[in-house]
Amino acid sequence: MSQAIPPMLRMLNLLTLPGARSRKDPGAAFDKLVAQAERGYRPLGAEDLAAVEPLRLLLRAHAANPGLSPFGWATVQEAIRNRLRNRVIIRDVQARHPEVREQPVVAPVFVTGLPRTGTTFTYNLIARSPGNRGPLLWEMLNLGLPVEDPAERARIAERTAKRISFVDRLSPDWSQIHPLIATSEEEDFFLRDHSELHTTASAVPEYRRYLAGADLTDDYLLLREALQVMSFGQEPPRWVLKHPGNLWRMPEILRAFPDAQVVWTHRAPGKALASGCSMSESMRNMHYKPGAVDLEAIGAEWLTMLSEGVDRALAQREQLDEGVLVDVSYNDLVEEPVKVMRGVFDHLGMTWTEADDANLATAQDRPHHKGHKYTLERYGLDELQVAAAFAGYKIPSALS
Template sequence: MGSMTFMSQATPPMLRMLNVLLLPGARTRQDPDAAFEKLLAEAQRGHRPLGAKDLAAVEPLRLLLRAHAANPHLSAFGWTTVQGGIRDRLRNRTIVRDIQAKHPEVKEQPITAPVFVIGLPRTGTTFTYNLIARSPGSRGPLLWEMLNLGLPVQDPAERRRIAERTTKRLSFMDRLSPDWSQVHPLIATSEEEDFFLRDHSEMHTTSSTVPEYRRYLEGADLTDDFVLLREALQVMSFGQEPRRWILKHPANLWRIPEILRAFPDARFVWTHRAPGKALASGCSMSEVLRNMHYKPGTVDLEAIGAEWLAMLSEGVDRALTQRDQLDDGVLVDVSYSDLVEEPAKVMRGVFDSLGMAWTETDDANLAAAQDRPHHKGHKYTLERYGLDEFQVAAAFAGYRLPSVLS
């Protein structure tokens, strides 16, 4: 693109202090392979070591760390944070393997006909996801469960303690960036995206530009990643009465074949909306995260726009090709405009397509969702990121929005 547009925003005092305190530790980015080995050792501490197959499977996370280390704009806090994210994913795999070794029967825990709510950001995915996940007989993974992966906690008091501890941990983000709670509020006791249980996603590029990792994902088969998700869900529900798992993450949209290899009986609900809103929202989220993770004055807004335009348009093109290979009834379409106009009618239709009964509980959940306050502070435009509607229309030329309300 042409001239770069940099974001200049006052850095919160706490973030400035953290960057100073963490500066000595940032020297480890000079040797990202050594840093990765240290993260791997930390993740396995107190658990059975990973076997050769798993060690090979986590190598792309090493690539991700190298890509972050190569970004000259990443701050000391940013480097610390991306390492923490990779450590969490290494720990997830280690915990799953450790539990499988101690309780081999966990591999028999049924995961039947899970539903993946797919769609670009700001297309009604969260609204749709929450209604399906909170229906009797269904469930979505709660954020505190994913951030503290392990066998189900039976004691209600202990569950509350873990959730409260997780809430305190998450509140740190709000203190570092007042804008974050307007973009994607993280609620420990609420359903969240399966991103927290898996290794890979294009969304790793949100907080830092990592072109080498993006190139890896373009040709990667992430079946192993979704098998790991299945195994984590088995751990989280082990010994409990089976409920239908409901899952969501934007980048799942263009991973339908890999999902079906890991979950052969999976169903999909694809929410649709004109992509300009989704694109601007994703750019805004990336801007807020990069303000936290980058050195002051180095956030390039036009670069964010170019990255997200390519990522979402290429992803949608892949998803359109993939959906053509699906059997009838595997995927349900939801129009955002229909969902806004007649949410009860649309969602009853979705439930019927999924073989789910609509109950009084679902009526109550719908009323509660409609009453939920919206985050009006999150405002975004395409133009802020060097984009316009003509570019968006050209990039998404093959995407035709369905209207399924009848």
Template sequence: MPQATPLLRLLNVLLAPGMRTRKDPDAVYERLLQEVQSGRATLGADDLAAVDGLRLLLGDLAAYPELSAMGWSSTQDQVRDRLRNRVVVREAQASRPEVRDEPVTGPVFVVGLPRTGTTLTYNLIARHPGHRGPKLWEMTNLGLPRPEAERERLIAQARKRFATVAKLSPAWAHLHPLIADSEEEDFMLRAHTEMYATWGPLPRYLDHVAKADLTDDYLFLRDALQVMAAGEAPERWVIKHPMNLWRMPEILRAFPDARFVWTHRAPAAAVASGSSMAEATHVLYTKPGRIDLDRIGREWLEISAGGVERAIRLREELPADAVIDVVYDDLLADPRSVLRGVFERLDLAWGEADDANLAASLDRTGHRPHVYTLERYGLDEAQVAAAFSAYTIPASVLGRSADM
């Protein structure tokens, strides 16, 4: 069971005076917005409208009675980062207009519920020669390419920062290690995702995102990738985030030639594992001993089942060859064959470098198994089956995956 560490408890005490600002989250949002624009580019009306949902995120967490001081501080940091990203990209586009012409050709989006094999799949495609995914250090220090010495300095700073996160929540570090110079999820660049619900209850924000067209979010992602690799564009960008699964049409509006690799797993296992991940994150945002495990289970089931149902419906709008399916059990049983099959459908030649990347990704030295159950989160198999009644993996997919 994840527990608040002594260091986290100490930080909650030290940060407690800052909790007073929860009384006026709108004022906090305006302060953050003013802070990131001070002496820099001023965001236009379209950008301000695109990120305004973050105001609801702040408001929902400010209203969460069990929010910890560390949670409130971290929420502000995350919102500040998302707002700063917009400013940095607009400044770069103004100073170097040619970055808008940087190629972003045939990107691959790895999608699927959390804990369904997305990370292994992502790493292998992103590390193929000529490919790359956005790195954690560069998403948290967004900007035009830097000289090598500055890159190394920023990577070192990021390592220290995320080593601290691991000390605050060892359970989170075990479930999702934050490696400064490794590929990470694109929501760290964009503004909006249901993943924020792993921090605490977000009724207004989740309602807003459910109804929103996030095309602008993905257009901004394209802008950010162009800035990040200006003059150094890879042959192909590879992107990962679970909640991109039910945003495929919006992604295609921003990246018309995108391809999707959809990982599938038995919903009960995915929901239990995802709830465990949410619990580990809640440790950072919730007062010690106040985590509501049943609420986590209910919310994660609703987000997951609703998202998959939407993805199934939206998939009918996509080109027939836009989506490549991967079944988790097959991936675990024979990762090399399954991934080689994915590569073939992406017109990629599997080589020695890919064999080496796979061996490194499968190295379990020092790894502790992730143990989780539905019952811990107030759920059972029947509830999950009912919620996911629309989710069936076609026999053709199962057959093709088994043949890979």
């Protein structure tokens, strides 16, 4: 069943139609994005220009997608321009304040796992514990040195909230799938160049082939530099990060953050897979021409992406030093959240306090998105296919 196109999306496709001509020359379009990102800042040097070439490949892959709408083309360009702007701002701050490179980033925690496995719940509890923090969405979308004035922070957050509110008007389901809250912790995806989840909005097989063999250490070094900029001159927090694609990038994470620890949340993968497909369907309804969204293609893409990612993660975990990784079972987390989270805190060298009891109570009171329904069958999948694809994945449990 096709989704009705919101009137605002129809209007945006008409308004962005003239700009869609730039798809004919994605190389020139990318050069323009670089120039726009550099406007008002120092231009990127040769090393950085070489480092962003895979983003040129990503734009070329989007341009080659025949289903992408004019608005979709404008949106994927904006996402790439934002990544370029992050790098430009980081280099500008480093040039003006060379000492920012010495800002400590100590023992960060990466919370990761497949979608709908309890990552957000776990992430929020760790990030909101005293002495820790996760990057807020408004900070990542307005990267720069810390804003000390509370009133100015509130103004920037309000502007950011207005900027992202249109997503709910374009996709009635989005607030149920992944609500974007300007003042809340969000995924480090917004601070890095690359992730398989760039494929959520648009099928980009050329880019996915690149990622399959890519070493993303530079991407995580860029993340480290962004965190240094965001906390420059402040008492260094223990940063807590989250993104599903981090799961199969543990070697690159540890090269950029040698003292990092990883929390891996687990759940039967069928639920995660169906949720990811639903998210991609919603995004593609915003980015594709009417009738161009292929649900079975989404199912095939996500089955491959998540199963291959988990296989990589299982192989990588065997190479980790003792103490780097701690497992969290979703079922255990639901059954005994205090026991599970106290165990996670112990593993991370953290002390559970009354503040964490309060954070847990708040997290448990958070409304559940019961309106978001999804099934494997909608995307041409079934439990037997999922079981075969994830045959090597056994869910650990800490509870007896």
